[in-house]
Amino acid sequence: MNKDQLEGKWKQVKGEFKQKYGKLTDDDLTYTEGKFDEMVGKLQEKTGKKREELEDEIKNWK
Secondary structure, eight states, X not given: OOHHHHHHXXXXXXXXXXXXXXXXXXXHHHHHHHHXXXXXXXXXXXXXXXXXXXXXXXXXXX
């Protein structure tokens, strides 16, 4: 999954959240996105894996 695909997936998730939880603001979703980026960064630091590898693993968790 490349960066564009991941961003597209994130936009879909944000849209679904907005539909289900209409009171969520863009600030809330941006905060969550930032926390996800932080988590991936920490995983990169601890595992030495590339972001793309980690994103593939995360994508396949479902």
